[in-house]
Amino acid sequence: MNKSRRSFLKTAGISAFALSSGIAEPANEAYAKLAPGRYTRGETALTAKRWAMVVLTREFKTPQDYEPLIKACHSAHNVPDIAGRQNIKWLWLDAYAHVFPDDMNSHLDEYTRAASYPLLCNHCSNPPCVRVCPTQATYKMEDGIVAMDYHRCIGCRFCMAGCPYGARSFNFMDPRPHLANPAPNPTFPTRMSGVVEKCTFCAERLAVGRFPACVEASDGRLLFGDLENPSSDVRKALANNYSIRRKPSIGTQPGVYYII
């Protein structure tokens, strides 16, 4: 063997070019795909660069005003109602002091202090839950939705420890006995004991051209749209009102905005 430095560099350069330029790509693709068909989005699918939600909290007068939203969400996704601390929640309510601890002061006006605020997964731009998940069962999709692949969840609950908003629930038991029979939405799967679940911004509804269930049930009091599109409802609402997000100082960049 008498390889000159020059011929080694030549081969190395050509290999690097082939690998990075896509000449070697088709081989990878043939390996990755099994089915002979093609995969695409639905024709009516709603798409965005960055989905976001704006809650017009002044439009909700009492906690009961949020009930239809919670009901719509939980029945669309077969979320059970379990008495006690092992309940599952995708959309729920809490008081100002818990929702916006950073903004709490002892002289806050009575209305703001006493009101209930709706909570859900914030679909952060920098989601800590995704960083800590050891199986990539939770991940950020192209459109900003922090999604769950329940099939991969091993129930380690790192994501629950990682989430600063308590947006994730663990199934301590089989949810089915706690649901109506037949399930409220027989076209959507339930979950099983040992997996974590949370709001997914209704990715399955966006895929068929429908807004999330809570937004649909809110009579225009929840806005949903593309944060990257300056003419979207959410951008207009944010441009014209003072809005806050939960725990901004930790840098997660939530996608859910509250107009107080």
Add this chain to the structure above:
Amino acid sequence: MYNAKAVIFGILIFVGLCASPFWASFIGRDYKSTDIVLPKNEKNCIEDADFMRSQHMRLLNEWRDEALRNENRVYTALDGKKWVISLQNTCLKCHNSYEDFCQKCHVANSVYPYCWTCHIIPKGGK
């Protein structure tokens, strides 16, 4: 050879026993169909029957990843037909009796998928 008769006889019996599965197949039962019930008012599956028979579990795997990770929830089959990617709403719409189709073949092959702890088998079939 010392005691050749007994040794050779012993070897023959040994070989015969080792090959017993082979002999048993001669007297054994014929290939038995699993009696799966195919959909009555449909002629074709999503892809051709051979592919489905041998690859449906991997197809479902791919469907799951494409739908949940890449948000591609429509599958265009080789023949150009479009299908909404869904285990419980698409597969089981045609194969409307889980027990007489999927389960019969799975039990015969000792396969026990755990999908139905979450996915809901539509009512009507059973």
